[in-house]
Amino acid sequence: MPPSQRPLAPVLCLLLLLPVLAGAAERPARIVIDPGHGGAKEGAKGPGELREKDVALQVAQRLRARLEAAGGEVYLTRERDSLVSLTERVSLTNDHGADLFISIHANSMPTKKMRARTEGIETYFMSANASGEAARAVADRENAEAPVARAARGDSTLAFILEDLVRTEAHTDSSRLAYAIHPRLIARTRAADRGVQQAPFFVLSGVECPAVLVEVGYISHPQEGLKLGRADYQEKLAEAISEGVLTFLKETRRRDADRSPQQVAGPVSP
Template sequence: MWLRTLVSLGLLGLAPAASASGRAPRIVIDPGHGGSKTGALGAGEQLEKGLVLQIALQLRDRLEEETGAQVFLTREKDALVQLPDRVTFANGKRPDLFMSIHANSMPTRKLRERVEGIETYFLSAAASGAGARATADRENADAPRAQSVQNDSTLNFILNDLVRMDAHAGSSRLAYAIHQRLIASTGASDRGVLQAPFFVLTGVEAPAVLIEVGYISHPQEGARLARAEYQEKLVSAIASGVKDFLKDLSKRDAPSGADSETPQVASPTSP
């Protein structure tokens, strides 16, 4: 059962990660899949695992340059990293936010030709709809003893309780900040900010989102996702959303009349 697995792995510490006073932001980026877990397959045998790694590596460089953040990747090459290990790695870095990068897919030819667009998720026990649940089920397929969350009433209780926790509220704000930038920058179909029970988000002790950057299975969108100029738009938009979130976080946590002790976005300095 999921609950037994989560408890044994120590993945139920759901309080937000503490920030060290005055330090640079810490960000963990999780490129989905890897190794033998190829993820979705696109036109021309484009693989999700390779696409999301390309985006994650560019995003790391952009965030380090524009925010002064310490950015960590759960994988930096085509390697298999189990979902629980990704969560453990992320929590070990005590991040201010976590982003898991994926590309979506549809199972039938008819749907593959029709469905496209960007979705951004944060954690919830109840999926936003059938499509969100299908996406979560697919991404959770690599989880240990993966099964439908709705059949585990104890885990449902724990996840439903997230609505009262800061990490969950922060995840919602992060999701909207990133999603708005992505749609504005790319002009992609807006499939919304959604909620679903993703294993990789369950135990992260910080605001955490999962971004489906598009449908790799769609003929036109899949081709766009492979292009360097479109990846640049995605990277720039996600980075802008992160900066928006960090600025908002700084304002929320700053004591009245005092400088904030939360991580700050670094200002560019003259040479």
């Protein structure tokens, strides 16, 4: 849709929340958006030539535009169809001193019967224990590109990190971020609500800030897959995620108003 024809409401919403991301005498919130997969790692496949890596990058680019319009300092872990390892994505996020990390993916099912009936959006945050077998399966699939993905459960160093997460404020804030984003995604898209879930995602395990992974829909579903390839639907996804991020940062800023700058997971003074 040309800019002149876009609804004014989302723009006005961003303008009203602009101080949340970049107020006077404050640096903007640093947000890293991670488009899943890329290059030879195509991810899941949908109808026709639709590929997860393309959908993830397109949604990430739309989300970046919205958050930058609101005053955010936004980085993508990949700018194009390129191969970036999960370890590099984590390192980039920490090197930028990110306040938030959002990984974008699309889900899939393995059999024709399951592809025909399974659809909806899921939002994940990091946990040593998955919400259930389905959540564990999603994590295993997304962890397949990690150098130690298959052995992660038995690795003592990673196990220590996962166990320690339950005692960190970043982990608590990851949950808050997930619950700020997810209901807005469901309301905006009217997709099936598959809930906020927990699972041990490799890409979430090493970042030093609140982090979520959003499965924006089932690319393998005949109808939902087609929606994920449409620009207007991608805009809805980006709008909902950006609204959740802005709300989270506003609430976090209010909560942390009396704390030192180093403790604020959002806009902070230089």
